[in-house]
Amino acid sequence: MTEIDKIDRKILSILQGDGRIANVELAERIGLSPTSVGERLKRLQRDGFVEGYGARLNPHRLGLGLLVFVEVMLDKTTPDVFERFAKAIQTSPEVLECHMVAGGFDYLVKARVADMTAYRRFLGETLLALPGVRETRTYAVMEEVKRDAPLPVG
Amino acid sequence: MTEIDKIDRKILSILQGDGRIANVELAERIGLSPTSVGERLKRLQRDGFVEGYGARLNPHRLGLGLLVFVEVMLDKTTPDVFERFAKAIQTSPEVLECHMVAGGFDYLVKARVADMTAYRRFLGETLLALPGVRETRTYAVMEEVKRDAPLPVG
DNA sequence: ACTTTCTCCTGATTTTCTAAGGCAAAACTG
């Protein structure tokens, strides 16, 4: 039920690289009939291995030229800070990821904006406007060495 | 040639959320014929707005239960450190992202591993084994508040 | 006012998806 074999992994691997591949071609590459591969894929989706499909967009082409990481420290004396922070983050379109971490700070935020001007506005109007935000440290990305690599399934 | 209109943005937005949507259904949602939408999409791909498609896999289901961020400081006295580091990162399957940042450290690495044991092995055998790595700081993620949100295209 | 280009449409052909039915090997069960 929750175990997957080598063929399943190959399906996931191919699909992670090309989510729009035709089932016929996928079956050819796997070495099974389209029907079998379709059934396996259906199972992989049902069991939660595949959560969905998406187009990979080029952020620079869309005017989002600046990638930043922000370390956020919260003021733990205020109640509900964590809930309120998490909720505000969800509705913020610039924020692509947000993780609560163990270590020197509380949250690590990954955001994409047009440029430094846009970032200053984002920092002031969104992040610092939240109650309970005590301190932030911003790291601007100069070069994306590796971007959104596929998960190792093999 | 490089400008996109409201319809294009809508296509990108829908496709980012569901990369496997049938062109027929996409056209219905847009309010155009399948052919027109297909032509627009082809152009968006040709002009680099769409870089590809991929299945979104559940890392936990694949045994990758631990997400970590690592700040890496390099020893700049050695020549080629940056090139060698970048190259090694590319071939490391645990590393999902790696960015050169401006600020207190040199690289920010995002990696997924099975557990702390696996992370210790990764840290020792991959990261620290690289020549020129002076210091690392690891932040283990306790909770993923927001994961891989779509880019704001609208 | 004329041409060119752009965007979209319709209709026909080809490809792909999906569902039904069957076969053989493996796993259960008494």
Next chain:
DNA sequence: CAGTTTTGCCTTAGAAAATCAGGAGAAAGT
């Protein structure tokens, strides 16, 4: 160990979708 069930795969056929060719109408440029 024999009988049954389940599982995984296959082929086939009908439905759906993608793709291509051709053309109409509006906008832009000359």
